[in-house]
Amino acid sequence: MPTDQALKLAQEADLDLVEIAPQGKPPVCKLMDYGKFKYENAQKAREARRNQTNVVIKEMKLRPKIDQHDYETKKGHVVRFLRAGDKVKITIMFRGREQHRPELGFRLLQKLAEDVTELGFVESAPKQDGRNMIMVLGPHKKKADAKVEMQAEKETRAAERAALEAEERAERDAAHAAGPVAKKKERGRSENLDPEIDA
Numbered sequence: 001m002p003t004d005q006a007l008k009l010a011q012e013a014d015l016d017l018v019e020i021a022p023q024g025k026p027p028v029c030k031l032m033d034y035g036k037f038k039y040e041n042a043q044k045a046r047e048a049r050r051n052q053t054n055v056v057i058k059e060m061k062l063r064p065k066i067d068q069h070d071y072e073t074k075k076g077h078v079v080r081f082l083r084a085g086d087k088v089k090i091t092i093m094f095r096g097r098e099q100h101r102p103e104l105g106f107r108l109l110q111k112l113a114e115d116v117t118e119l120g121f122v123e124s125a126p127k128q129d130g131r132n133m134i135m136v137l138g139p140h141k142k143k144a145d146a147k148v149e150m151q152a153e154k155e156t157r158a159a160e161r162a163a164l165e166a167e168e169r170a171e172r173d174a175a176h177a178a179g180p181v182a183k184k185k186e187r188g189r190s191e192n193l194d195p196e197i198d199a
Contacts, residue, residue, distance in 0.1 A: 006031075056143075057087045057136070062112075064092060064104040071108075075115055082119040082139045085146030092133040105133040113137065 001009075010017040010031050018037075021028040058081040060074055081088045090112060092105035109126045116137065123138035139146065 057089050059089045059091060061091045061093060062108060064094060064098050064101065064108060066108070075112060078112065078116055078137065079119060082116060082137065083146060084150065085139050085141055085143035087123065087139065088120070088137045090135045090137065094131050094133070099131060102128055102133060109133065109135045 006017050006029055013031060015031045016034040017029050018032055018034055019027055019029050060078055060081075062071070062074060066074070078088050078090070090109060092108060094102070094105065098104070106126050113122050113135070118140075120137040120139050122135060124134070124136035126133055126135040141149070
């Protein structure tokens with residue numbers, strides 16, 4: 001159809017004439033609400049960005065002669081990162097003579113990998129990098145799945161907390177309601193006792 005006829009059709013329908021395939025013979029056009037089309041595309045792009053997961057690599061630094069308590073603390077952080085679906089880069093820093101004993105760092109990294117085996121796996125085996133030894137742990141769960149699980153846990157905890165607060169409030173209200181009645185009864189007893197004491 002001629003362009004002017006197509007434009008006339010678009011004006012009558014209160015739509016836009018949008019060229020879809022300019023290289024076609026003849027070129028292909030479509031009648032549409034172009035503003036609405038642009039808005040829907042922007043919404044789809046925004047939704048895609050929201051659902052996109054960014055892989056974050058967290059880093060945890062250790063020393064070969066780390067104390068057991070410090071090790072447990074650092075392991076707790078690694079567990080938290082893996083549970084959140086993040087990768088964790090473990091760096092063991094060697095100083096001075098420690099550089100001649102890389103097996104200490106290797107053993108420590110193996111122990112850590114075994115301790116967190118249910119949450120993550122060794123993505124990159126321990127390797128020496130100058131004064132440091134590096135290992136990367138990857139989570140078993142994807143970031144999106146971990147996010148959903150953590151949100152569900154948070155909601156469950158909030159519901160439990162709300163139920164506990166409601167229970168405590170009910171007990172307080174019951175104690176408060178019983179308080180004045182008990183006082184009245186006690187006052188009544190004391191008024192009844194007074195005449196007997198006088199007699």
